[in-house]
Amino acid sequence: HILKGNFENYGKGWYNYTNLKDLFGDGIFVVDGDKWRHQRKLASFGFSTKAIKDFSGAVFRSNAAKLAHIIASYANSNEKFEIQGLFMKSTMDSIFRTAFGVELNCLGGSDHAGSEFAKAFDASGEIITLRYINVFWKIMRFLNIGSEATLKKKIKVVDDFVYKLIHLRIQQISSTANDLAKNEDILSRFLEESKKDPQNMSLKYLRDIMLNLVLAGKDSTASTLSWFFYLICKNPSVQEKIYREVMEVIESSEVDAFSRNINDESLNNMHYLHATLSETLRLYPVAPIDNKVCFSDDILPGGYNVKKGDIVFYQPYAMGRMEFLWGEDAEIFRPERWLDDDGIFQPQSPYKFSAFQAGPRICVGKEVAYRQMKTFAAVLLRFFKFKLSDKKKVVHYKTSTTLLVDEGLNLEALHR
Numbered sequence: 438h439i440l441k442g443n444f445e446n447y448g449k450g451w452y453n454y455t456n457l458k459d460l461f462g463d464g465i466f467v468v469d470g471d472k473w474r475h476q477r478k479l480a481s482f483g484f485s486t487k488a489i490k491d492f493s494g495a496v497f498r499s500n501a502a503k504l505a506h507i508i509a510s511y512a513n514s515n516e517k518f519e520i521q522g523l524f525m526k527s528t529m530d531s532i533f534r535t536a537f538g539v540e541l542n543c544l545g546g547s548d549h550a551g552s553e554f555a556k557a558f559d560a561s562g563e564i565i566t567l568r569y570i571n572v573f574w575k576i577m578r579f580l581n582i583g584s585e586a587t588l589k590k591k592i593k594v595v596d597d598f599v600y601k602l603i604h605l606r607i608q609q610i611s612s613t614a615n616d617l618a619k620n621e622d623i624l625s626r627f628l629e630e631s632k633k634d635p636q637n638m639s640l641k642y643l644r645d646i647m648l649n650l651v652l653a654g655k656d657s658t659a660s661t662l663s664w665f666f667y668l669i670c671k672n673p674s675v676q677e678k679i680y681r682e683v684m685e686v687i688e689s690s691e692v693d694a695f696s697r698n699i700n701d702e703s704l705n706n707m708h709y710l711h712a713t714l715s716e717t718l719r720l721y722p723v724a725p726i727d728n729k730v731c732f733s734d735d736i737l738p739g740g741y742n743v744k745k746g747d748i749v750f751y752q753p754y755a756m757g758r759m760e761f762l763w764g765e766d767a768e769i770f771r772p773e774r775w776l777d778d779d780g781i782f783q784p785q786s787p788y789k790f791s792a793f794q795a796g797p798r799i800c801v802g803k804e805v806a807y808r809q810m811k812t813f814a815a816v817l818l819r820f821f822k823f824k825l826s827d828k829k830k831v832v833h834y835k836t837s838t839t840l841l842v843d844e845g846l847n848l849e850a851l852h853r
């Protein structure tokens with residue numbers, strides 16, 4: 438009802454917009470109405486073009502191979518490593534390469550061009566979330582004190598970096614008389630659009646659109662991959678099944694050649710891997726809780742009155758564990774529940790499996806996200822066997838808006 442049936446009556450609303458706009462501006466995650474429709478159209482079109490699909494695929498393959506080489510060095514020296522941090526750096530590299538067309542190389546070293554940006558972006562995300570529980574934030578912002586003063590400084594670092602990249606791209610394009618339509622990165626597509634519609638697509642609006650894409654693409658896949666590795670280490674037979682599936686689909690015994698051989702067809706044939714990632718998201722959805730503001734008085738199908746301005750929450754984390762939705766074994770990790778008798782993946786209704794939301798605002802990057810996660814998982818599981826470095830350690834989630842593994846995930850890898 439809130440996501441589709443009465444979609445127009447529920448949205449981000451003034452409440453979310455006011456809390457988040459200092460960082461996310463007028464980006465897709467915080468707006469409703471025409472602004473949302475405009476960006477949704479741009480994003481849907483952007484993600485479906487062949488050039489961007491091919492380009493992002495190549496970026497994922499090369500970054501997965503890069504990560505495999507790093508893990509190989511840990512495996513050689515029998516050293517443990519923290520994989521969530523590595524995924525974060527790698528997905529940051531991937532989203533910047535596909536979105537802005539620049540190589541940040543977060544994975545390559547600690548003192549990279551984007552390290553200051555990444556730290557400031559993560560910190561501002563955390564601080565801005567605190568506004569939901571700090572009733573004094575507006576006064577603190579007015580007086581420029583405490584967390585609000587820090588937030589202002591962090592947002593400046595974020596803005597300087599993003600504007601620099603936008604200007605750089607504009608300069609590169611004008612100096613080479615480059616045909617924007619031929620460029621593969623998403624920013625070039627939006628710059629092309631801004632040429633047609635300069636009034637609506639100001640530099641600030643471009644900054645907002647791009648920053649929202651970074652937010653969407655960075656933590657979501659890194660967090661899911663971390664929970665996925667946690668679950669397959671806890672369930673070694675699942676890890677073995679994925680390994681066997683990957684071996685059947687792609688032949689190659691060398692990391693770079695293997696990752697080059699990955700294509701849409703081979704990824705589509707990895708049904709068990711797709712099922713395991715979906716099962717991971719059922720139990721550990723990146724957005725564990727989501728809210729919609731009600732725009733005018735309404736009655737929910739169950740008979741509850743909702744007043745204008747009320748906020749309705751739905752919780753993918755709880756929904757994923759409900760027995761009446763998933764059966765008696767709802768709490769059990771069982772990828773097979775997603776497969777038919779022939780081992781073919783069976784999608785579930787997004788109103789039941791709500792990790793990507795549902796209705797007109799369903800995640801626009803869902804397909805890209807699966808391609809990225811499957812590429813990384815296939816490359817890593819083909820060449821290594823993973824185990825938890827401390828089997829007794831209980832893993833918790835971090836209290837934040839996205840479901841991250843608290844204090845990261847320490848693993849050991851053995852060469853296959």
Ligand code: HEM
Binds near residue numbers: 654661718727797798
């Ligand atoms: C496992 C990975 C991912 C999950 C679980 C996920 C989940 C979600 C969810 C729950 C929303 C709705 C948020 C809200 O409106 O409150 C959303 C929206 C969105 N996602 Fe994803 N996402 C993932 C990856 C990605 C990636 C890789 C991209 C693109 C680079 C992306 C792009 C977007 C965009 C642009 C929206 C806004 C859609 C709109 O408001 O119309 N997502 N995603």
